[in-house]
Amino acid sequence: MSFPGTWMTESESMIYRVVPKCACSTIGQIMYYSDHGRFFDGDIHDAGQGLHKWNRPESQDLISKAVSDHQTYVFTCVRNPYTRILSSFFDKIAGIQRNGRRYRGNLVPALIQKYGIEVGSPEDNFEFDQIKSFRRFLLFARDSIRFRKPMEPDIHWSAMSGHISTFIANGGRYDKIFWTEKFNEGMADVLRSTKTPQPVDIKEIPRFNESEGHGPKRLHPVEDYFDDLSMHLVFDMYKRDFRLFKYDFENPANKNPIAEIDLDEVHKRLAK
Known part of the structure; x- marks a missing residue:
């Protein structure tokens, strides 16, 4: 095993x-x-x-x-799932990694070319349209998860x-x-x-956020990043996460769970 x-x-x-x-x-x-x-x-x-x-x-x-x-x-x-995918964008796509480079080498340049994403740079204080770029990143994330193109989904x-x-x-x-x-x-x-x-x-216990301070700060409330299309893409990718872990798909502004996690249900659904 x-x-x-x-x-x-x-x-x-x-x-x-x-x-x-x-x-x-x-x-x-x-x-x-x-x-x-x-x-x-x-x-x-x-x-x-x-x-x-x-x-x-x-x-x-x-x-x-x-x-x-x-x-x-x-x-x-x-x-x-809403705050997790948003955090992934700011850390792995818009942010600079601990080694001083962009995540996964040529990934960000490829997304700039294929999806029109903008991420700014430390030199311009990460000036870019965060909402527009994040929504374009969602298209890429959906493509990688649903179609495994242009790459396998990242962890x-x-x-x-x-x-x-x-x-x-x-x-x-x-x-x-x-x-x-x-x-x-x-x-x-x-x-x-x-x-x-x-x-x-x-x-x-302190919080250990290894990505903090290496990229842009989020400028808007979570819900501002998700319009109807964005919510549809998120649900397409994470419907099992919403259902099994009891998060509110209908309201991106509500980060808290809306029910208790049923461990038996999790094991039953995910054993398949």
């Missing part, structure tokens, strides 16, 4: 299925802290030790056994249900799925359900 995107504490107190753009940096740092009593110095995605990760060959047998035995608490975290804007389903399809089961919009409450539930070597006070 394969469990890509899965992290586990070295103490095997908890297993987390990473979902990009859903507080994964903060969650990874909390897991690291819960074992070592300190945060990882740098981006937790770069940590090559101190945390088991599926992409580390030496971790795979340990993660597989922990999943199959189901003695280790398993969780993940989701986010409103940062592919559906959350797709990430979460790989764990279920390979025999895993989640004990908890919580919302980034209620992060402290959800993560506190995880910590109460586990025994960690180091105590963690969720109220004292």
Whole structure:
């Protein structure tokens, strides 16, 4: 069995299925802290030790056994699809990455050419029409997800249900799925359900946003970016996310969930 995107504490107190753009940096740092009593110095995605990760060959047998035995608490975290795709645009398309370059090399120039997207630059203080460019990016994101053209969908804007389903399809089961919009409450539930070597006070944990400060600031309320066509494109891409994780498709201004997540329903729907 394969469990890509899965992290586990070295103490095997908890297993987390990473979902990009859903507080994964903060969650990874909390897991690291819960074992070592300190945060990882740098981006937790770069940590090559101190945390088991599926992409580390030496971790795979340990993660597989922990999943199959189901003695280790398993969780993940989701986010409103409207704010998640908007965050992906500002971070990965309009923003400059930590290495000082654009994301994925020639991706942004290709989108400028094929979709007419504008992203500005640090030199002009990222001056561009954010709403128009974002809506054109949505067309590209839909094309990549629906038609796999001009490229395969990127992990940062592919559906959350797709990430979460790989764990279920390979025999895993989640004990908890919580919302980034209620992060402290959800993560506190995880910590109460586990025994960690180091105590963690969720109220004292900083937020680790590795993309912050490397691109333009969002200038408008979330709902201003989504007209009727944009909402249709978003629903086309993320209808399972809205339904399973109980977000409000009708109102982009409402980032909060409108019902409780039914874990049995999630497992039933995503096991297929």
